[in-house]
Amino acid sequence: MVYSQRRSLKFRRLMLSLLLLTAWEAGSGQVHYLVREETKHGTFVGRIAQDLGLELAELVPRLFRVASKGRRDLLEVNLQNGILFVNSRIDREELCGRSAECSIHLEVIVDRPLQVFHVEVEVKDINDNPPRFFRQEQRLFILESRIADSRFPLEGASDMDIGTNAELRYKLNANEYFDLDVKTNEEETNLLELVLKKPVDREEKQEHRLLLIAIDGGKPELTGTVQLLINVLDANDNAPEFDKSIYNVRLLENAPNGTLVIKLNASDADEGSNKEIVYLFSDLVLDNVKSKFAINSNNGEITVQGELDYEDCNLYEINIDAVDKSPFPLTGHCKVIVKLLDENDNTPEMVITSLSLPVQEDAPLGTVIALISLSDRDSGVNGQVTCTLSPHIPFKLVSTFKNYYSLVLDSALDRENKSNYILVVTARDRGSPSLWATASVSVEVADVNDNAPAFAQPEYTVFVKENNPPGCHIFAVSARDADAQENARVSYSLVERRVGERALSSYVSVHAESGKVYALQPLDHEELELLQFQVSACDAGVPPLGSNVTLQVFVLDENDNAPALLPPGAGGGGGAVSELVARSVGAGHVVAKVRAVDADSGYNAWLSYELQPEANGERSPFRVGLYTGEISTTRALDEADLPRQRLLVLVKDHGEPALTATATVLLSLVESGQTPKASSRASVGALSAETALVDVNVYLIIAICAVSSLLVLTLLLYTALRCSAPPTEGACGPGKPTLVCSSAVESWSYSQQRRQRVCSGEGPPKTDLIAFSPSLPQGPISADNPHDVAVYHEDTSRYCSKSVPLITASFRAE
Numbered sequence: 073m074v075y076s077q078r079r080s081l082k083f084r085r086l087m088l089s090l091l092l093l094t095a096w097e098a099g100s101g102q103v104h105y106l107v108r109e110e111t112k113h114g115t116f117v118g119r120i121a122q123d124l125g126l127e128l129a130e131l132v133p134r135l136f137r138v139a140s141k142g143r144r145d146l147l148e149v150n151l152q153n154g155i156l157f158v159n160s161r162i163d164r165e166e167l168c169g170r171s172a173e174c175s176i177h178l179e180v181i182v183d184r185p186l187q188v189f190h191v192e193v194e195v196k197d198i199n200d201n202p203p204r205f206f207r208q209e210q211r212l213f214i215l216e217s218r219i220a221d222s223r224f225p226l227e228g229a230s231d232m233d234i235g236t237n238a239e240l241r242y243k244l245n246a247n248e249y250f251d252l253d254v255k256t257n258e259e260e261t262n263l264l265e266l267v268l269k270k271p272v273d274r275e276e277k278q279e280h281r282l283l284l285i286a287i288d289g290g291k292p293e294l295t296g297t298v299q300l301l302i303n304v305l306d307a308n309d310n311a312p313e314f315d316k317s318i319y320n321v322r323l324l325e326n327a328p329n330g331t332l333v334i335k336l337n338a339s340d341a342d343e344g345s346n347k348e349i350v351y352l353f354s355d356l357v358l359d360n361v362k363s364k365f366a367i368n369s370n371n372g373e374i375t376v377q378g379e380l381d382y383e384d385c386n387l388y389e390i391n392i393d394a395v396d397k398s399p400f401p402l403t404g405h406c407k408v409i410v411k412l413l414d415e416n417d418n419t420p421e422m423v424i425t426s427l428s429l430p431v432q433e434d435a436p437l438g439t440v441i442a443l444i445s446l447s448d449r450d451s452g453v454n455g456q457v458t459c460t461l462s463p464h465i466p467f468k469l470v471s472t473f474k475n476y477y478s479l480v481l482d483s484a485l486d487r488e489n490k491s492n493y494i495l496v497v498t499a500r501d502r503g504s505p506s507l508w509a510t511a512s513v514s515v516e517v518a519d520v521n522d523n524a525p526a527f528a529q530p531e532y533t534v535f536v537k538e539n540n541p542p543g544c545h546i547f548a549v550s551a552r553d554a555d556a557q558e559n560a561r562v563s564y565s566l567v568e569r570r571v572g573e574r575a576l577s578s579y580v581s582v583h584a585e586s587g588k589v590y591a592l593q594p595l596d597h598e599e600l601e602l603l604q605f606q607v608s609a610c611d612a613g614v615p616p617l618g619s620n621v622t623l624q625v626f627v628l629d630e631n632d633n634a635p636a637l638l639p640p641g642a643g644g645g646g647g648a649v650s651e652l653v654a655r656s657v658g659a660g661h662v663v664a665k666v667r668a669v670d671a672d673s674g675y676n677a678w679l680s681y682e683l684q685p686e687a688n689g690e691r692s693p694f695r696v697g698l699y700t701g702e703i704s705t706t707r708a709l710d711e712a713d714l715p716r717q718r719l720l721v722l723v724k725d726h727g728e729p730a731l732t733a734t735a736t737v738l739l740s741l742v743e744s745g746q747t748p749k750a751s752s753r754a755s756v757g758a759l760s761a762e763t764a765l766v767d768v769n770v771y772l773i774i775a776i777c778a779v780s781s782l783l784v785l786t787l788l789l790y791t792a793l794r795c796s797a798p799p800t801e802g803a804c805g806p807g808k809p810t811l812v813c814s815s816a817v818e819s820w821s822y823s824q825q826r827r828q829r830v831c832s833g834e835g836p837p838k839t840d841l842i843a844f845s846p847s848l849p850q851g852p853i854s855a856d857n858p859h860d861v862a863v864y865h866e867d868t869s870r871y872c873s874k875s876v877p878l879i880t881a882s883f884r885a886e
Contacts, residue, residue, distance in 0.1 A: 102473060103191045105156065108198050109164040114157050117147065117193060121154025124180060124189050128154050134182040138191075139425065141177055141445060147193060156193075164195045165232040172234055179425075179443060186428060186440050190473055199237040199290025203229035205298040206358065210284075212266065215305045215402055216274040222311075223253070225391060225405045226264040227356045229286035229296050239289035245282055250302070252284070257318055263407060266300070274304040310341040311402030312349045312394035319408045325382040325415050329375075333365065336372035338394035338404050346398040354391035354405065361388055365410075374408060382414045383449040416454040416503025421447045422511050424497065430516035433487040441467065441515060444477040446499050454503035462496045467515070469497075479513065487517040488554045521559040521613025525551035527621040534589075534625045538597040539632060546580075549587040549621055551609035559613035562587075567606035567620060576605050580625070589623065597629040598671050631727025633671035635679055637735050648736040653717075655709045656744045663694065666701040666735045668723045676727035684720035684734075694739070696721050703737055715741045 105118040121128055126136070131151045138149055148159040168174035178191040205227060212224050231238040242264065244252040249272055255263040264284075272280070282300040287293050314336065321334050340347045351372040353362055364378040365388070374390065387409065394404040425443040428435075448455040459477045461469045466483035479495070493515040500508035527549065534547045553560040564587045569576050580603070581590050589607070603625040610618035640649045651664040670677040683696045683703075693713055695706050703719065717739040724732045 105193045108196045109162045110200055111158050117156040120156040134184050136182050139179040164197050197234050201232040202294035203231045203286035203288050203296035205229045209299045211301045213303050213305050216272055220270050222268040223265040226266050228262045228264045231288050237290040240286050243285050272304050278304050305400055312338040312340040312404035314338045314406040321410045325380050325412045327376050329377055331376040333374040340396050346396050348397040349394045352393045354393045356391040382412045386412045414451045418449040419507040419509045420457045420499035420501050422499045430518040432518050433485040434520045439481040440478050442479040446475040448501050456502045457499050460498045485517050487519045491517050519556040519559050523554040524617035524619050525553045525562045525609035527551045531622040535628050537628045538595050538630050540591050542593050544591050545588050546591050547589040549607050553611050561612040562609050565608050567608050582607050595627045597627045629673045629676055631676040634731035635668045635670045635723040635733040638667035648738055650738040652740050652742055654744045655741050659705050659707045662702045662704045664703040664737050666721045670725050678726045680724050682722040
């Protein structure tokens, strides 16, 4: 006789829905394929590249790769044609056990740009597992007194397949005494009973051998068999009977040892020892069930004695025998089905797969940093997991599909502000109380070259004394780059230009690594007062970034030029000044003038004149102006004075050490009427020229004084405005003494006009123009054209070559 195992309508509809799923679902962005288990290597699964919208030519350049949770070698992709194929044997039962749904989840990842696709490959069951009985032989003991329709429980078979492949039906080989009855309970488990069709006679036959066959619903059908060995006993008339043949119990997992599961009660209609009952586990009960439960043989209480874990096994079937104490005992049977209820006792599990670490600081928003997969062994709400991120900025979590999240960039990164982020990912289930797990993700931000080298200030002023040795170090520039590594490695170079007719690189050079500036040759103040150039700082990034700084190199004067005598005027010759002097001239009369210039500037070009004393120690009737070089009489000349006077005038600058030159003046004393006629015309011409020069100098002095007055007025107004402003450090307050470097000589027509640098303390650079009256030493001064001298100086935050007192000079036009 054949009995078929029936499944619920709900289960059939679920299986039908799974079979009707399409190859991929465009709405969710997930590709879905179907493959049968046990298919051969190389079996076609799907055109994954085409279904994901990828071109075949870009699979290799974009580093197309497939990652899967668990075993990674089941499926592979041919990068030449974009086909997903079976790479190794797929056993559905090994992957998913008895689960109704079984899928392989793949993560398809491509770079440039980074994209992640989720592919689900459903593994369809085939009928590759035959029904199996736990024992090859089942032994039953039956009293010959048992009446017809007596029932005896049998152990059923199990099938590792699912669906129709696991729907079992049973048949028993033909015989005259026994039949087979199959019942299905609410838990969809089978209860097999051997039914006695007519009483057996032990004296006629003590042992019966039957063959029980289990047939599944697959195509082709697979079968399993077990041998039934039935021994006929000669004893008791009434077997113990339970209230129910099947007991259903619900029990929380993790129930402590000793927890009462159920108390069974069986009764026996016999008397005496035949009525006393002992409760035992049936021989059909597996050892792992016996390790979890214990039964009190006297009162029928079943208690917990081992750890119960819903995730390991959520259903236990316990066959119980109630045996009387007769010498020929009879047995009653029942089945206790214990269904465990899930508790939230498993923390969520989290797997983080890093994809793009470190992250470039210029990465676009939405860049995928890592993939996060969650799982929880619990079921129901206890197994529902959510994921959160702390801190949220500048990243966020995006749910791709169930229990899968992507860690993506949410706002712009700046490595110079923060180069590393420690993110805490928390997975929390919805149980009560909820359980959670955390994981830390260290996201390092990689540098890109987005910062140019920067100097501390846009311009530097450098003072260098002339006649420096070749190759001397005069300054060092330094630029800072906020980037890192190669992007922050700064090299320096000159911005080449022409200085006059020569290249800048012939004057100075800069060390590429240290930024030190060197003078390649001695500098000459008289040739080059100011050398202005730019130094470029460039980093080693790709592409490189750079910036420039301006250097103003002022060449400071040194006293390296001696005074030079100008050629004498008319009547002079041989480098000496020769003049005719009438004996009738009075005291203070100018008889000659020594003219000299100095190529230096400032103190080094300020000349003074001294008359060398006579060899015989006599007092000369002549003297020379200290700063004018004019030779004049100190008294009226008389007959005692020699007719020829030879004067030596020492011309000396104010440098350190001072340099000198000596001028020779030859004076011939003549009577008034003895002045040569021939020279009168030249004298008239010279007088006319001198008168014209005096007129020009007068106008020049008037113009200089007017400009000086205007600049003094501007300076006073500027000072008043500065002092009326809120006081700041170094402004309108006490400071360091002002050091003035000035240039003043007797005659501007014979001196080089130069603008000099002046520094005062550490304050900001400023430019002042000072006009003042001369302070002259005692002695006669020409009353023809006494004038003030304006000294222009520029105050800087650097230094002067020397500290000198504030000086004045007189100016006299010739």
